[in-house]
Amino acid sequence: MSGLRGAVKTASVPEQLLKGFNEQLKKEGKKPITIINVDSLDQTVSTLMTKRADFVYDDISVLAPVAKKYAGRVAQVGEVGPSQWxxxxxxxxxxxxxxxxxxxxxxxxxxxxxxxxxxxxxxxxxxxxxxxxxxxx
Known part of the structure; x- marks a missing residue:
């Protein structure tokens, strides 16, 4: 994920996790993730679809319906970070x-x-x- 652009909702847990990933990337001498902050899920998806972001980072229960709705255009590629309930x-x-x-x-x-x-x-x-x-x- 080093050097990629990720869209997240402002002041969200995913945003905080990406900031944590950036700290780790910096410690490893790697380029950080460019964090693109938006206000809503729709805006994160729009940012991805218009190629302003390389990925969207959010809870699986939030992104799974998006991947289903836009099957063939977006894909859920895995899980990263700690499990959250x-x-x-x-x-x-x-x-x-x-x-x-x-x-x-x-x-x-x-x-x-x-x-x-x-x-x-x-x-x-x-x-x-x-x-x-x-x-x-």
């Missing part, structure tokens, strides 16, 4: 709601429904962790 947030006192949501998602994963929906709407699949998924503070 998005989740539901409930009030601490709503433990029963949190458990109900978690249990339902895990049941859907167990019976294959979650995989089917991921493939249908995202064009890719991934396994949702059942434990040890809360980040360390």
């Amino acid at each position: 998005m989740g539901w947030a409930t009030r601490k006192e709503d433990g029963s709601l949190n458990k109900a949501i978690s249990d339902h998602i895990l049941a859907m994963q167990k019976d294959g429904e979650l995989t089917r929906l991921q493939q249908q709407y995202l064009g890719t699949t991934f396994t949702v962790p059942a434990s040890d998924f809360i980040p360390q503070e």
Whole structure:
């Protein structure tokens, strides 16, 4: 990725990760990634399609539908960086709601429904962790 141009949404986790990659590239004496900051997913895709960027960097759940929509014009080429999980947030006192949501998602994963929906709407699949998924503070 050294020397390439990457489009990311401003003030996003992907932007921060690219900045971290640039620090590593600089330490290795390599040319950094030129980071192109935009405000929305549509703008990142536009930047790629108009060849102002060489790649778009975002969460797989964000990019998978883009790759599906523009099949033949863009391709998801892999994963880079640490795994990140998005989740539901409930009030601490709503433990029963949190458990109900978690249990339902895990049941859907167990019976294959979650995989089917991921493939249908995202064009890719991934396994949702059942434990040890809360980040360390």
